Amino acid sequence: MTATLLTNIGELTTNVAADGDPCGTLHDAALLMEDGRVAWVGPASEAGDVSSRFARSTTGGVTSVVERGAQRRDETPLEVVDVGGRAVIPGFVDSHTHLVFGGDRADEFESRMAGIPYVAGGIRRTVAATRAASDDELRARLLGFVAELHAQGTTTFEVKTGYDLTVEGEARLARLAREVTDEVTFLGAHVVPAEYADDRDGYVDLVTGPMLEAVKPYAKWFDVFCETGAFTPAETHRILLAGIGADLLPRLHANQLGYGEGVAIGVEYGVWSVDHCTYLSDDDVAALAGSDTVATLLPGVEFSTKHPYPSARRLIDAGVTVALASDCNPGTSFTSSMPLMIALAVREMGMTPGEAVWAATAGGARALNRTDVGQLGVGARADLVVLDAPTRVHLAYRPGVPLVRDVFKDGAPV
Template identity: 65%
Template sequence: MSTLITNIGELTTSTEAGVLHDAAVLVEDGRIAWVGGAVDAPRSRAAEFVDAGGRALIPGFVDSHSHLVFAGDRAAEFEARMAGQKYAAGGIRSTVAATRAASEDELRARLRGFVDELLAQGTTTVEIKSGYGLTVDDEERLVRLAAEVTSEVTFLGAHVVPSEYADRSDEYVGLVTGPMLDACAPHARWIDVFCETGAFSVEQSRRVLEAGIARGLSPRVHASQLGPGGGVKLAVELGAASIDHGTYLTDYDVAALAASDTVLTLLPGVEFSTRQPYPDARRLIDDGVTVALACDTNPGSSFTSSMPFCIAIAVRDMGMTPTEALWAATAGGARALRRDDIGIIAAGSRADLVLLDAPTHVHLAYRPGVPLVSRVWKDGIVRFGG
């Protein structure tokens, strides 16, 4: 099946080609076959035509950090935080209890609901972490369920130390790097750890990541969310694809990231929800750090699935331009997943496309909270919109 999308007022490619005007895109067999000016479009190759009506077309968003398989609700925690209570990593344990108690069918139904929610907001690729089970059986079912909806599955058994292992964190790390990893590795691509005060030390984090690498998983790291620490150094040393959060970075951290191919994934929904300071993305980009944006959808610290919302925050409060924020939410997310076939509109890439009900991508930040996504294609197939 071939489809020509033409009369595109503004086409953001997220590649060196930049932004094209009065453009067209040819899709063949789920891939981008041609990109260029509408006047030069190969109309004879198309079986179907879509008139974009002068609106903007962008790559599908690549959300490289989410926690979508869980049960329960933490609205009361959010309310308390808005009243002045400080955010702490320990709140994760309440979601663990609810998730363990939920049936597999309940978890699957909620997960698929979130995926539909993401699509409706333009996200065509999502990474999903485990981390709300924290037993061998529960973590295995979380990564297995995540693998039903995405190939980007992360084993995060080292999210926090569960209450039954209180004061025995090293013993829990042994469980994570042994039987739990054995059960989860067949369903996952990535290994992750929360390297943070109140979660896992640098030494424990190294044990987790090196065990995952030995099993063929690639490393990612949660770090520097609650304060500065050694997580960035560890991530760069082990060649992690991404370090996520980065709210508190030292000059050394910034220089190390700039000199590496480790992406810094910023999660502005977390700062919005926890009232922590926003990272200075302007400084990071100017210093040469590769920056991605993701939602970190989770019930405790960032219960949003809206990449447009995160883009708007990044532009208003983190010093990014609208074009930089869109790149970070598309091509940047793809780099955080070590992918070159998504997050861009170029010949050969997957036909993951979003048509906006707006003349330019700037409206994603200019009109915050407004549902601008008109149509979404995933692998060339319309998954949302008419």
């Protein structure tokens, strides 16, 4: 058993709503982590009472604390960490990433910045590069991205397949993704691959049959890209029915490139999250507000494609639950930085800093049907970030500055 007491926290974001504050903000706070969970949260002035459960001895300047009365075989050492008035927030929950792929599409980004508009289809370039990559090459790159995520404060993340689009290949991507996260999403319905260009029905049959069966042992979720240039509403219905019938949980890419039926379909099927939501009608907003479906916004995509940013303010004011995610992928948002998503959401999408931090933590947890992460109430996983700043506002106030000082996952430093 291990325990760590963080004390002298200038501002603690718990996301346990209190007194009308959804961020559950505490000042001059302390937090105790034991066995990977949050064991106590309260004022720093009471931290001494918590640590008094433990007996201290100091040797060579290092404080060793052991729980009083404990038998030697189950002694609980306590490490006391003074964070020096810094802010502490829950670890980021990135509910939408595409991290298993080969190749690079920097030339597409350069073209878009020169004024050539984004259209769906570049995915097929990544498919070709991914099919050509070995397991070891894909795994090494994936682990590199995981290290990036951790360094920037992300402690929970989802990973999608979708860059092979063959039965064996999609199973391979899901298997590799499962090595780093339980939140694996089957996205065989990403685009129709070139070899099925003249047989779309045949590809949908493949996705809903042999491919789904091959990927199912590794996946928790399934997803469909319901969009012009990807999958039609009718095809989306077929795929959603098959995925739900296979006991996978549904998600949806929708309304990224223009107005369409995707959001309405997602709400109809009770998907956990509709992602992108760039182009929304009033009926779409009303449908989301009347449902439990999360609207996951991906501002890195708008940054990279020059599409207009969606209005998070419009959604929040209507009562929609909003999450923020990176959509880290090689074509339209090649960033793993949740702090950047927060800064963009505040600057371009009408969110307050508190709303953006909540959306990047608790909102992402809701999009993944998780209650144990994204918040720091007693019993939650001890996944948290110490910022080298006095408040969470600095994530938007100082964009591009590496403010993540320390990251704890399951109570241990990352």
